[in-house]
Amino acid sequence: MAANNLTVKFLNGSAGYQEYVKEVAKEWEKAAGVRFHFVGSDKPATVRIGFDYVPGMMSSWSLTGTDHMQVYGQQSEATMHFAQWRRAGDAQKRSDVLRAFGQVLGLELEFRHPMFHPAWITNADGSVNETAIREYWENELANYIAWDELKKIVLDPLEDQAFFIHKTEYYDQWSVMNWPFYEMIARNIPPIEFDEDYITELSENDKSFAQFLYGESFGGTPPDNLFVPLIEFECTGSSTRFSVTTTKNLGVRWDGEVSKEYTAYDLPDYTTSEHTFMINKTFDETKTRKIVIGEVLDYGEAKPDYSYALTRFDFKGANNAGAIDIKPVNHALSYIRIIGGSDFISREFNFTGYEYLKELYLVRIGDSKVILDNCSNLETFATSKGIWKPGESYSEPTDPIDIGDYESVFAWPDYPESLYSLSDTGGLTILNCNNLKQISLENTQLKNFNFGDLPALEYVYLSSFSGYIVGGSDPYGKLLLDAVNTLPAKEAAAKGSIVLRGIAFRLYPSENETGNAIGPITPVRPNPVYDQIPIDRVIYNAINQNLPAKNWNVVWESGFYHPIIYLNSTNHNN
Structure with missing residues (x-):
């Protein structure tokens, strides 16, 4: 008892x-x-x-x-x-x-x-x-x-x-x-x-x-009949970092389903709707552990088939995470962001039937495979931390409107994500997501993508190195032309916008003890920057002609110091 x-x-x-x-x-x-x-x-x-x-x-x-x-x-x-x-x-x-x-x-x-x-x-x-x-x-x-x-x-x-x-x-x-x-x-x-x-x-x-x-203490963890698992993942290392926004009491089991290490996250008394918990956890022992985030029920409450507790999950410290499992039981989880890193192991993200999901950000995920299918309310998908749009005047793309991220802390990016997300190795599949309005493929190694099955699409942000979707193939830019030609035609009153940005590695000068530059060297870790990349002049002209015909604006923006993409016909017949 x-x-x-x-x-x-x-x-x-x-x-x-x-x-x-x-x-x-x-x-x-x-x-x-x-x-x-x-x-x-x-x-x-x-x-x-x-x-x-x-x-x-x-x-x-x-x-x-x-x-x-x-x-x-x-x-x-x-x-x-x-x-x-x-x-x-x-x-x-x-x-x-x-x-x-x-x-x-x-x-x-x-x-x-x-x-x-x-x-x-x-x-x-x-x-x-x-x-x-x-x-x-x-x-x-x-x-x-x-x-x-x-x-x-x-x-x-x-x-x-x-x-x-x-x-x-x-x-x-x-x-x-x-x-x-x-x-x-x-x-x-x-x-x-x-x-x-x-x-x-x-x-x-x-x-x-x-x-x-x-017997031994349960460590504060509630019994299984009062705990509804919502998100599970493996963590290898000494710490993890994420935030959760919830309308109900949550708990985290830090080492398995019957973990003796547990933290309760009860809603403050002053909360009238939802509350965000910023969670930074450091472990005494470095090992692989299974972390379970769950809704905590009141005593006597029947275990539900669905949970309406979680509304946002922001996994900022996913670099050392594996086996990320966001349960379909979540029926109010509208925002998910997962930020990987250099140690992130590519995997499959299958969001099939997540009808309550509205915003999904998967950042620095390498060759991971992403499947979005029957996400009827999904409006935003991005491999950037947020969705950025140029200001009202496209002649000033560094004056942005920052949307899509609930923290509202990200300005128009001067530098791309340091690590790529998505490639043809894993691929991106989007099916039956008829409400998707915004896509940001930042520092992507995809070479092609078909936008034709996205009738509500109104904003696209693409950035890549020259060998990929922005500027790749022979002639330069053929991959880009093939992709943008699949954009759905827009009605006159609902014009679409697409921003195109090139990425290149830049070498920085080393310095002597006095701080004077002594010559360029290759950085220990390559530093990607937005930069000019070659686009065949014929391809460039074709894009500028085809997209306005579909009622799409094109912004050729290669970074803070490079307001227009470089046109190059070297080694090509034009």
Whole structure:
């Protein structure tokens, strides 16, 4: 029961008190295989918490273990009580919560241990002073529990019931299960309270005994019936970085489906719609691990066939990621961006039937194969970090309108992506995506692409080295001509635009110690820049004639310092 079905609710109390109790109770979840499921006040619960709920009661207490079940039908009565918190310091409150939830798990108050010292409150002749003990506890609990029952808890030694229970060998003076100041009370010494006098952390014996009873901690991860996997990927390395935008609580299992390492991402109280979590995770050990992002359900909520939690997934640190699996269960995920790198291993991305996807960015993915099929709401596909458009005047292409990326941080690019995306090795297939309006193929090694099956297309951005789709083949530019000739004709009121940019490697001068250039050298890592590339004059003229006839504007833009593409007829007959 403690693993999956231990429900808790609040009968009263401020939001601050309630959150404090939830947070401190997690210490037991970290220590052993237990879960506390907090439910709404209108739901039945095994544990019911009240704050100053019993008039006149001065003590904080809890029923022990299965005693909660004996009063399960009395849902308006508290089984755990916190008193006088308005006057209590943080140490006292933390001590109260740890002790009370220990009792929920069946741990007895530590002074009941047979080896408790200084033992029971006694008379001068050594006999138990039952009158003094009864007076103390009845005063503390405001006669809430009849003495015949209370006596079993605070007076009758556990050794009389030893065959019913597990027990530690020795009394633990550092256990959170110690009743505050009971040793002073036993010696008839009036307690003077200071925060440092309270036990505010689980002792090692508390943790080991709880593990003995309930097994190892689940690490905070919810049970499978309350966790809906949304995205999975493998991560090799010491860190990962991504962001998720969600309308519901999420959790991340950092090392497999039953990971003991887990982080909860609960929506802030002030959130009224969706919230973005920026997640940077560093691992103590470098290895390959499976990371699972999932929706966390409320206790008692049926596991759904579809999830409407995730709306955006921005995987900025995908360079060391593998086996990326974005589940079809996502029915609100409209934005996906995956940014690879030099260590990114090419793979197949198959987005078939992702009808809720609107924007897809796959950047620095090398020879990966991409399939987009039946994505009926897809409007944008790009191998750039965002979609850039020239300003209203095409004579000033460096004055951009930045769209397509929800962070709105990317200006008109002066430099291409340093690593290519897509080639004929893997290829790009787009089928039945009739709402696709924008395509950006940045630093692509594709040599051809057919735009003819994209009737809604209105903006295209192409950049490549001269051997590929922009400027490739014999004569130069034949590949480009073949591709742009497939662009769908546009209506007069809905003119299309295509931006064409060449890429080349540029050599930078090295410098001596004074900072003076000493001559060009090949960079250790090639540096691609937007630059002039050769286009056959006949091809160039054909493109400029054919596209306006289809109602498409053409922008020949090769970079910040090169406003027009270079026309070259060398070694060609024109």
